[in-house]
Amino acid sequence: xxxxxxxxxxxxxxxxxxxxxxxxxxxxxxxxxxxxxxxxxxxxxxxxxxxxxxxxxxxxxxxxxxxxxxxxxxxxxxxxxxxxxxxxxxxxxxxxxxxxxxxxxxxxxxxxxxxxxxxxxxxxxxxxxxxxxxxxxxxxxxxxxxxxxxxxxxxxxxxxxxxxxxxxxxxxxxxxxxxxxxxxxxxxxxxxxxxxxxxxxxxxxxxxxxxxxxxxxxxxxxxxxxxxxxxxxxxxxxxxxxxxxxxxxxxxxxxxxxxxxxxxxxxxxxxxxxxxxxxxxxxxxxxxxxxxxxxxxxxxxxxxxxxxxxxxxxxxxxx
Amino acid sequence: xxxxxxxxxxxxxxxxxxxxxxxxxxxxxxxxxxxxxxxxxxxxxxxxxxxxxxxxxxxxxxxxxxxxxxxxxxxxxxxxxxxxxxxxxxxxxxxxxxxxxxxxxxxxxxxxxxxxxxxxxxxxxxxxxxxxxxxxxxxxxxxxxxxxxxxxxxxxxxxxxxxxxxxxxxxxxxxxxxxxxxxxxxxxxxxxxxxxxxxxxxxxxxxxxxxxxxxxxxxxxxxxxxxxxxxxxxxxxxxxxxxxxxxxxxxxxxxxxxxxxxxxxxxxxxxxxxxxxxxxxxxxxxxxxxxxxxxxxxxxxxxxxxxxxxxxxxxxxxx
Numbered sequence: 001x002x003x004x005x006x007x008x009x010x011x012x013x014x015x016x017x018x019x020x021x022x023x024x025x026x027x028x029x030x031x032x033x034x035x036x037x038x039x040x041x042x043x044x045x046x047x048x049x050x051x052x053x054x055x056x057x058x059x060x061x062x063x064x065x066x067x068x069x070x071x072x073x074x075x076x077x078x079x080x081x082x083x084x085x086x087x088x089x090x091x092x093x094x095x096x097x098x099x100x101x102x103x104x105x106x107x108x109x110x111x112x113x114x115x116x117x118x119x120x121x122x123x124x125x126x127x128x129x130x131x132x133x134x135x136x137x138x139x140x141x142x143x144x145x146x147x148x149x150x151x152x153x154x155x156x157x158x159x160x161x162x163x164x165x166x167x168x169x170x171x172x173x174x175x176x177x178x179x180x181x182x183x184x185x186x187x188x189x190x191x192x193x194x195x196x197x198x199x200x201x202x203x204x205x206x207x208x209x210x211x212x213x214x215x216x217x218x219x220x221x222x223x224x225x226x227x228x229x230x231x232x233x234x235x236x237x238x239x240x241x242x243x244x245x246x247x248x249x250x251x252x253x254x255x256x257x258x259x260x261x262x263x264x265x266x267x268x269x270x271x272x273x274x275x276x277x278x279x280x281x282x283x284x285x286x287x288x289x290x291x292x293x294x295x296x297x298x299x300x301x302x303x304x305x306x307x308x309x310x311x312x313x314x315x316x317x318x319x
Numbered sequence: 320x321x322x323x324x325x326x327x328x329x330x331x332x333x334x335x336x337x338x339x340x341x342x343x344x345x346x347x348x349x350x351x352x353x354x355x356x357x358x359x360x361x362x363x364x365x366x367x368x369x370x371x372x373x374x375x376x377x378x379x380x381x382x383x384x385x386x387x388x389x390x391x392x393x394x395x396x397x398x399x400x401x402x403x404x405x406x407x408x409x410x411x412x413x414x415x416x417x418x419x420x421x422x423x424x425x426x427x428x429x430x431x432x433x434x435x436x437x438x439x440x441x442x443x444x445x446x447x448x449x450x451x452x453x454x455x456x457x458x459x460x461x462x463x464x465x466x467x468x469x470x471x472x473x474x475x476x477x478x479x480x481x482x483x484x485x486x487x488x489x490x491x492x493x494x495x496x497x498x499x500x501x502x503x504x505x506x507x508x509x510x511x512x513x514x515x516x517x518x519x520x521x522x523x524x525x526x527x528x529x530x531x532x533x534x535x536x537x538x539x540x541x542x543x544x545x546x547x548x549x550x551x552x553x554x555x556x557x558x559x560x561x562x563x564x565x566x567x568x569x570x571x572x573x574x575x576x577x578x579x580x581x582x583x584x585x586x587x588x589x590x591x592x593x594x595x596x597x598x599x600x601x602x603x604x605x606x607x608x609x610x611x612x613x614x615x616x617x618x619x620x621x622x623x624x625x626x627x628x629x630x631x632x633x634x635x636x637x638x
């Protein structure tokens with residue numbers, strides 16, 4: 001069996017790292033680049049990584065999606081704020097029935113891809129990763145990196161179980177998992193994407209939001225009695241929101257989320273970096289979608305809604 | 320009957336204005352001054368007011384409370400963040416059984432005064448006032464000025480009715496009301512202080528808080544769809560919190576509060592001015608006390624709690 005062919009849409013801190021790992025392992029990887037296209041074509045892609053430094057030349061780089069060949073797996077590494085571009089970017093690499101792996105933050109972020117290629121060809125995943133783009137074609141991966149992914153199911157079937165995975169998607173998921181692990185990326189194929197996503201939202205919602213609204217690092221939040229009490233209240237609310245959506249997360253995860261954050265080195269969340277760099281923030285993916293999902297299930301996350309509305313105001317005025 | 324003698328504790332933008340109005344009308348008014356004592360003793364008190372400019376010399380000014388004579392009415396014009404000073408400041412002017420009129424923002428802010436002079440000698444009131452101290456002994460009163468006050472009752476009897484006013488306090492309250500009106504200060508003596516206070520909290524809680532947390536004027540809040548939706552949600556929550564505490568505010572007041580704010584000239588709340596000047600904010604009086612009162616009555620104001628915790632964090636780091 002031939003190795004799967006990969007497309008990377010959005011070859012930044014995340015897509016660039018994972019694409020480079022696959023390319024180094026001998027996979028055929030096609031990178032779609034925007035501002036860095038000329039630089040990477042001439043000088044290659046440089047990745048300083050805890051998994052070993054790489055400088056990859058002669059990569060398959062593309063300035064537009066039209067020149068990309070059909071691939072088995074198209075990895076979405078864009079921010080969700082760029083999802084309006086997907087209608088233009090996805091058709092070429094997915095032309096022969098390949099699947100899409102959406103490695104974006106938030107909830108129901110796969111819906112935009114599914115609207116283009118269909119519900120049955122989409123995986124979603126969460127990355128536990130500290131990586132930054134530090135220059136043109138230059139990525140610095142400083143910690144973690146695990147991917148946990150699963151088959152996407154539309155919101156209407158969010159509570160459904162593994163038995164509804166179709167056999168073809170299970171087979172492809174297992175192959176992707178094997179590919180990434182063989183390339184040195186610790187990867188897990190889960191039968192419950194909703195659980196994976198809500199579990200990560202328990203961190204992302206409080207700490208992304210509060211780091212922007214309070215202009216604080218994770219350490220500043222956890223060291224303050226009021227800010228940490230608020231963070232805990234939000235973690236609990238998200239845990240309850242998940243339950244309302246039929247996603248049962250062990251209650252110990254509440255304390256574990258806080259405890260892990262207390263032990264983290266002071267960290268700027270991705271949303272805070274977006275804010276400081278005056279980029280649009282992923283308020284819809286990370287707060288708006290979970291808020292609406294819980295509300296449709298009859299549960300009002302009023303603290304999350306407060307943070308969401310504050311972030312939207314800040315987003316409107318941060319330009 | 321002799322005219323009532325007044326003491327003004329905290330002769331700033333509020334106490335200075337009302338004290339000057341009473342002094343101009345011929346009442347004997349004793350001002351307790353701190354940083355401005357020498358200036359006012361030498362140069363008098365200057366008030367530029369929509370009610371007519373005044374420059375009052377030969378006032379009764381005091382640098383310490385000990386030199387103040389017993390007065391019939393002691394007006395508290397300090398910020399609640401200074402209430403720890405009351406134990407030292409109240410005994411002299413209230414020595415002969417005079418009453419205290421607490422003109423501070425928030426809820427249950429009379430408790431600190433009542434702990435010193437007793438529950439049965441305290442009035443509380445809300446001022447609807449735009450006034451600033453613009454220099455030593457110099458106050459600029461630019462709009463509004465009405466006082467609505469009522470007899471204080473401890474939290475345990477917050478829902479009690481007018482019939483429980485004791486006759487002596489009703490008589491004194493009527494006299495204070497008459498004095499202030501005769502001096503040109505529009506004043507109303509209410510038989511329901513809790514209603515007056517919660518009604519004002521419907522504005523103070525959302526707009527003081529959000530003006531600091533979002534670094535925004537009232538106009539910026541009301542012009543933004545998300546910030547104004549949040550403000551409305553908080554107004555509704557405070558309205559419900561009042562109801563839980565047995566205080567029924569007509570539901571039309573929700574829309575009226577928002578509508579009045581939309582029509583206001585862009586305005587910096589007192590809390591925002593405190594924040595910008597790196598002074599302690601009145602988070603306890605304005606948010607903490609109502610939050611706890613509602614919680615004791617079984618209602619959780621989770622949006623208000625979120626704002627309260629955010630303000631406390633900001634307060635801790637704003638120095």
